[in-house]
Amino acid sequence: KQEVTQIPAALSVPEGENLVLNCSFTDSAIYNLQWFRQDPGKGLTSLLLIQSSQREQTSGRLNASLDKSSGRSTLYIAASQPGDSATYLCALTPTQGGSEKLVFGKGTKLTVNP
Amino acid sequence: KAGVTQTPRYLIKTRGQQVTLSCSPISGHRSVSWYQQTPGQGLQFLFEYFSETQRNKGNFPGRFSGRQFSNSRSEMNVSTLELGDSALYLCASSFFTGQGENGYTFGSGTRLTVV
Numbered sequence: 001k002q003e004v005t006q007i008p009a010a011l012s013v014p015e016g017e018n019l020v021l022n023c024s025f026t027d028s029a030i031y032n033l034q035w036f037r038q039d040p041g042k043g044l045t046s047l048l049l050i051q052s053s054q055r056e057q058t059s060g061r062l063n064a065s066l067d068k069s070s071g072r073s074t075l076y077i078a079a080s081q082p083g084d085s086a087t088y089l090c091a092l093t094p095t096q097g098g099s100e101k102l103v104f105g106k107g108t109k110l111t112v113n114p
Numbered sequence: 115k116a117g118v119t120q121t122p123r124y125l126i127k128t129r130g131q132q133v134t135l136s137c138s139p140i141s142g143h144r145s146v147s148w149y150q151q152t153p154g155q156g157l158q159f160l161f162e163y164f165s166e167t168q169r170n171k172g173n174f175p176g177r178f179s180g181r182q183f184s185n186s187r188s189e190m191n192v193s194t195l196e197l198g199d200s201a202l203y204l205c206a207s208s209f210f211t212g213q214g215e216n217g218y219t220f221g222s223g224t225r226l227t228v229v
Contacts, residue, residue, distance in 0.1 A: 031215070032215070032217065034217045034218065036220070041202075041225070042222060042223070043118075043120075043204055043220045043221050043222040043223045044204065044206075044220040045220075046217055046218070046219060046220070049217035051215060089157070091157075091218075101147055101159045101162050101170055101172075102147070102149075102157075102159065102206070102218060103159075104149075104156060104157040105156075106156040107156070
């Protein structure tokens with residue numbers, strides 16, 4: 001059974017700092033891995049989608065990498081801002097199961113202090 | 115283009131009642147899936163529909179059911195509500211191809227409170 005772990009559960013940094021969020025998974029048989037952002041009480045906003053054949057994706061100040069062999073993904077946020085404060089979730093689509101359901105980690109709650 | 119629309123945004127129900135939540139996917143998306151989010155369990159998969167057929171179901175009791183209509187809109191129903199059903203219910207749509215190359219787009223969710 002695929003399990004996704006995100007460490008740390010919470011992170012507090014000063015504004016302007018570069019930071020890395022970690023996501024690990026137990027089974028490398030995945031279609032893709034997606035990073036989401038969730039603001040309190042809101043839905044999920046997709047940040048980056050990495051296909052299993054890709055190693056990384058970039059969007060603005062965000063860069064996500066994927067290493068299937070080690071079962072790890074990282075989300076790098078450059079020059080963090082208070083507006084980046086949110087919970088960041090990684091989710092992957094396993095190839096087994098005959099569907100494309102997502103398996104989520106429990107998230108990292110990020111606080112960027114002005 | 116319009117995103118994923120979930121209605122209603124908030125619901126308060128009494129134990130024992132039933133509730134129906136609605137989700138309209140992005141135009142052209144035929145795959146709709148539902149997730150329950152609670153502080154203790156995080157995001158858990160409920161079920162997935164494609165072209166009006168349930169393709170997969172998570173580990174939830176039979177009180178949780180759903181369906182999908184020919185226009186891809188989906189509803190989920192929870193009968194005999196329990197306090198533990200209080201959660202944020204999220205719907206996601208995808209342009210499903212079976213190859214996993216497309217990601218999911220989520221709606222804003224329905225916050226269900228059972229009292």
